[in-house]
Amino acid sequence: MPIKKGEKYIQILxxxxxxxAENGYHRTQVARIAKEAGVADGTIxxxxxxxxxxxxxxxxxxxxxxxxxxxxxxxxxNGFREELxxxxxxxxxxxxxxxxxxxxxxxxxxxxxxxxxxGISGPLKSYFKVIEEVIRSGQDEGLVCKxxxxxxxxxxxxxxxxEVVTCWVMTxxxxxxxxxxxxxxxxxxxxxxxxx
Amino acid sequence: MPIKKGEKYIQILxxxxxxxAENGYHRTQVARIAKEAGVADGTIxxxxxxxxxxxxxxxxxxxxxxxxxxxxxxxxxNGFREELxxxxxxxxxxxxxxxxxxxxxxxxxxxxxxxxxxGISGPLKSYFKVIEEVIRSGQDEGLVCKxxxxxxxxxxxxxxxxEVVTCWVMTxxxxxxxxxxxxxxxxxxxxxxxxx
Amino acid sequence: MPIKKGEKYIQILxxxxxxxAENGYHRTQVARIAKEAGVADGTIxxxxxxxxxxxxxxxxxxxxxxxxxxxxxxxxxNGFREELxxxxxxxxxxxxxxxxxxxxxxxxxxxxxxxxxxGISGPLKSYFKVIEEVIRSGQDEGLVCKxxxxxxxxxxxxxxxxEVVTCWVMTxxxxxxxxxxxxxxxxxxxxxxxxx
Amino acid sequence: MPIKKGEKYIQILxxxxxxxAENGYHRTQVARIAKEAGVADGTIxxxxxxxxxxxxxxxxxxxxxxxxxxxxxxxxxNGFREELxxxxxxxxxxxxxxxxxxxxxxxxxxxxxxxxxxGISGPLKSYFKVIEEVIRSGQDEGLVCKxxxxxxxxxxxxxxxxEVVTCWVMTxxxxxxxxxxxxxxxxxxxxxxxxx
DNA sequence: CATGAATGAGTATTCATTCAT
DNA sequence: GATGAATGAATACTCATTCAT
Numbered sequence: 001m002p003i004k005k006g007e008k009y010i011q012i013l014x015x016x017x018x019x020x021a022e023n024g025y026h027r028t029q030v031a032r033i034a035k036e037a038g039v040a041d042g043t044i045x046x047x048x049x050x051x052x053x054x055x056x057x058x059x060x061x062x063x064x065x066x067x068x069x070x071x072x073x074x075x076x077x078n079g080f081r082e083e084l085x086x087x088x089x090x091x092x093x094x095x096x097x098x099x100x101x102x103x104x105x106x107x108x109x110x111x112x113x114x115x116x117x118x119g120i121s122g123p124l125k126s127y128f129k130v131i132e133e134v135i136r137s138g139q140d141e142g143l144v145c146k147x148x149x150x151x152x153x154x155x156x157x158x159x160x161x162x163e164v165v166t167c168w169v170m171t172x173x174x175x176x177x178x179x180x181x182x183x184x185x186x187x188x189x190x191x192x193x194x195x196x
Numbered sequence: 197m198p199i200k201k202g203e204k205y206i207q208i209l210x211x212x213x214x215x216x217a218e219n220g221y222h223r224t225q226v227a228r229i230a231k232e233a234g235v236a237d238g239t240i241x242x243x244x245x246x247x248x249x250x251x252x253x254x255x256x257x258x259x260x261x262x263x264x265x266x267x268x269x270x271x272x273x274n275g276f277r278e279e280l281x282x283x284x285x286x287x288x289x290x291x292x293x294x295x296x297x298x299x300x301x302x303x304x305x306x307x308x309x310x311x312x313x314x315g316i317s318g319p320l321k322s323y324f325k326v327i328e329e330v331i332r333s334g335q336d337e338g339l340v341c342k343x344x345x346x347x348x349x350x351x352x353x354x355x356x357x358x359e360v361v362t363c364w365v366m367t368x369x370x371x372x373x374x375x376x377x378x379x380x381x382x383x384x385x386x387x388x389x390x391x392x
Numbered sequence: 393m394p395i396k397k398g399e400k401y402i403q404i405l406x407x408x409x410x411x412x413a414e415n416g417y418h419r420t421q422v423a424r425i426a427k428e429a430g431v432a433d434g435t436i437x438x439x440x441x442x443x444x445x446x447x448x449x450x451x452x453x454x455x456x457x458x459x460x461x462x463x464x465x466x467x468x469x470n471g472f473r474e475e476l477x478x479x480x481x482x483x484x485x486x487x488x489x490x491x492x493x494x495x496x497x498x499x500x501x502x503x504x505x506x507x508x509x510x511g512i513s514g515p516l517k518s519y520f521k522v523i524e525e526v527i528r529s530g531q532d533e534g535l536v537c538k539x540x541x542x543x544x545x546x547x548x549x550x551x552x553x554x555e556v557v558t559c560w561v562m563t564x565x566x567x568x569x570x571x572x573x574x575x576x577x578x579x580x581x582x583x584x585x586x587x588x
Numbered sequence: 589m590p591i592k593k594g595e596k597y598i599q600i601l602x603x604x605x606x607x608x609a610e611n612g613y614h615r616t617q618v619a620r621i622a623k624e625a626g627v628a629d630g631t632i633x634x635x636x637x638x639x640x641x642x643x644x645x646x647x648x649x650x651x652x653x654x655x656x657x658x659x660x661x662x663x664x665x666n667g668f669r670e671e672l673x674x675x676x677x678x679x680x681x682x683x684x685x686x687x688x689x690x691x692x693x694x695x696x697x698x699x700x701x702x703x704x705x706x707g708i709s710g711p712l713k714s715y716f717k718v719i720e721e722v723i724r725s726g727q728d729e730g731l732v733c734k735x736x737x738x739x740x741x742x743x744x745x746x747x748x749x750x751e752v753v754t755c756w757v758m759t760x761x762x763x764x765x766x767x768x769x770x771x772x773x774x775x776x777x778x779x780x781x782x783x784x
Numbered sequence: 785c786a787t788g789a790a791t792g793a794g795t796a797t798t799c800a801t802t803c804a805t
Numbered sequence: 806g807a808t809g810a811a812t813g814a815a816t817a818c819t820c821a822t823t824c825a826t
Contacts, residue, residue: 024309027309110306111306112307113220114366115220148379148383152376152383155356155359156360159359160352160356161355162359163351163352163356163359164355166355187348187349188352190387
C-alpha cells in the first residue's frame with residue numbers, strides 16, 4: 001500500500017512527467033525516473049506500485065485538479081453558451097499550458113495495456129459527468145434539443161476536443177492551443193443548439 | 197524487404213487480428229501469431245519487418261480498402277449532406293462489421309511507440325484528405341461557412357467519430373454501431389451547416 | 393554487536409519460528425518477523441546481525457537447552473542401554489513436542505548457504521560429543537565392540553534419528569514421534585551391542 | 589515444455605554441477621552456467637523451466653541412473669547380506685566417485701524451497717522402494733525379524749548413509765568414502781539381523 | 785521459400801540492511 | 806534503545822529477431 005502523499009511523491013511524479021514526455025513511456029527506465037527525482041530506485045516503490053502506477057497516478061492526480069477547477073469555473077458562469085465556452089477554454093488552457101503533461105495524457109497514457117488501466121477510468125468518468133451536466137443544462141435552458149442523446153453528444157464533444165489536442169501535441173505545439181477555443185466553440189454551439 | 201502479399205501474408209494478418217483483439221498487442225507473442233497462422237516463427241519475418249510492422253500493416257491494409265470504398269460511395273452521391281451521411285455511415289458500418297478489427301484499430305494501434313508509428317500516418321492522412329474534401333465541397337455548395345477552418349473541422353469530425361467507436365469497442369459492443377449514424381449525422385450537420 | 397538477550401530478543405525469536413515454520417525461510421521477510429514480533433524493522437538488527445543470524449540463533453538457543461537437558465537426564469541414568477534409550481527418547485520428545493521448532497531445524501536450517509552457516513556447527517558438535525560419549529561408555533561397559541569406529545557410529549546414529557524426524561515433519565506430523573522411541577532403540581541397540 | 593534431451597541439455601547440466609559445487613546454488617548466476625556451458629542465457633530456458641529446475645533435473649537425472657544401476661547389481665546377488673552390502677557399497681561408490689555431484693546432492697539440493705521441490709521426491713521414492721525391498725527380502729529369508737517396521741528401518745538406513753556422505757562432503761573429502769562400506773555394513777547387519 | 789533452435793539485450797522489482805532522528 | 810523511511814545492489818527471465826540448414 002504505497003504512500004500517496006509527501007514531498008518525494010511529488011518529486012517522483014514531476015520527474016516522471018519530464019521523462020515520459022521526453023522519451024516516451026516504454027523508453028523510460030524506472031531507474032531514470034529515480035535519478036531525475038533524486039531518490040533511490042527502491043524509493044519509487046514506497047510511493048507507487050509499479051511503473052504503470054506512476055503513469056496512471058500522474059493522470060489521476062492531474063485529472064482531479066482539472067475537474068475541480070472546471071467545476072469552480074462553471075459555478076461562476078451562467079447559461080449553456082457560457083458553460084460550453086468555459087468547458088472548451090478550460091480544456092485547451094490547461095493542456096495548452098502544460099505541454100509535457102498533455103503529451104503524457106494524450107499519447108503515453110494510451111500505451112498502457114487496457115486490460116490493466118482501469119485506473120484512469122474513474123477520474124475520466126467524473127469529467128464525462130461534468131460534460132454531460134453542461135449539455136443537460138442546455139436542454140433545461142431550451143437551447144439544446146431534448147431529444148439529443150446526451151451520452152452520445154458527450155462522446156462526440158470529448159472526442160473532438162481530444163483529437164484537436166492530440167494533433168497539437170504531435171505537431172510540436174507550434175501554435176497556441178487556446179487560440180482554437182473560439183472556432184471550436186462556434187462549431188460545437190452550432191452542433192448542439194437548435195436554431196442558432 | 198518483406199513480401200507484402202500472398203496466401204501466408206493473409207494468414208499471418210488474420211492470425212494477428214485474432215490474437216491482438218483477444219490478448220492485446222503487448223501480450224501477444226510473435227510465436228503465438230505464427231502458431232495460429234500455421235507457419236514457423238521465422239516465416240513471419242519473410243512477410244513483415246517486425247511485430248510492429250504487423251500491426252501497422254494490419255491498419256494500412258484495411259485503411260486502404262476503407263478509403264477506396266469510401267471514395268467509391270462518395271462518387272455515387274450528390275450534395276454535402278449526402279456525402280457527410282455517407283462518410284459517417286461508412287465509418288460506423290465498416291468498424292461495426294469487424295469488431296476484432298475495430299478493437300485493434302481503436303485500442304491496440306495506440307499502444308505503439310509514437311516515436312516509431314509514423315507508419316500509420318500515411319493511410320490515415322488519405323482518410324483525412326477525403327474528410328476535408330467533403331467539408332470543402334460543403335463550402336463550395338454554400339452550405340458550410342467559408343470561414344470554417346477545414347482542418348479544424350476535420351479533426352473534430354474525426355475525433356467525434358473515433359471516440360464513439362472507441363466507447364463502443366470498450367463496452368463489449370452491446371449495441372449496433374451503425375444505429376448511431378443518424379443521430380451523429382444530425383449533430384455534425386448542425387455543427388457545420390449554417391442556417392439549417 | 394547484537395544484544396543476545398532480553399524480552400524483545402525472545403519476541404523476535406518466537407515470531408521467527410512461527411513465520412519460518414509457516415512460510416519457509418526464504419519466503420519470510422524480515423519486515424514480517426518484525427511485525428509479528430511487534431517491533432520496528434530496525435530493531436531486529438539491534439538483536440541480530442542478519443536474517444540468517446536469526447535462524448542460526450534459533451537453532452543455537454534451542455540446541456543449548458537441548459544438550460543441557462540431555463546431559464541432566466543422562467546423569468540420572470546408568471548403563472549404556474539406558475543412556476541410549478534416554479538419548480533417543482530425548483531427541484524424539486523434544487522435537488515431537490515442538491513441531492514448528494522441528495520444522496525449522498529439520499528443513500529451513502538446511503536452506504542456509506553452507507558457505508556461511510558455520511554458526512550451527514558449534515552447538516551441533518556438542519550434541520555429537522554427547523552421542524559419542526554415550527557410545528564410548530558402551531565400549532567401556534563391554535557392551536559395544538572396542539573396534540567400533542565411534543565417530544562413524546555417531547554419524548549413523550544421528551543420521552538415522554534425523555531422517556526419522558525429517559520424515560515425520562514432512563508428513564504433516566500425523567503420528568506421535570515419541571512412539572517410535574522403542575523400535576528405534578531396539579534397532580540401534582542391535583546395531584551397536586555385540587551378542588545381544 | 590522444455591526439451592529434456594540433446595547435447596545442449598547435457599552441456600548445461602554439466603556446467604551447472606560444476607558451478608553449483610564450486611560456488612553453491614544461490615551464489616551461482618544463470619548467466620554463469622550459460623557461459624560455462626557455451627550457450628546463450630536464453631538457451632537455458634529452452635531446456636529448463638527455471639534455475640531451480642536445473643538443480644532438480646540434475647538430481648532426477650542422476651538418481652534414475654543410480655537406481656537402475658543398483659537394481660542391476662542387486663539382480664546379480666543372492667541373499668540379504670550380499671544385497672545389503674551391495675546397496676551400501678553402491679551408495680558410497682557412486683557418490684564417492686562424483687564429489688561435485690555428491691556436493692550438489694547432499695548440500696545444494698537441500699537449499700531449494702521445500703514448498704516447490706516436490707520434483708525430487710519421485711526419484712528418491714524409487715530408491716526408498718529398493719531399500720525396503722532389500723529389507724523385506726531379509727525378512728523372507730528369516731534373517732530379519734518379521735516384526736521390524738520396514739519403513740522405519742529404511743528411514744534409519746538411508747539417514748545413516750546420508751549423514752555419512754554429508755560429513756564426507758563437508759570435510760573436503762579427505763578419505764575414500766567407499767572404505768567405510770565394511771564398517772557400515774557390519775553395523776547395519778547387526779542392526780537388522782537377529783542372532784548374528 | 786520455410787524452418788525453428790538459438791540468441792542476448794534489456795529492466796522492473798525485491799528486500800535485507802542502514803542511519804538520521 | 807527504538808524507529809521506519811530510505812537505500813541500492815543484485816539478477817532471473819522474456820521474447821522479438823536471426824540465420825544456418
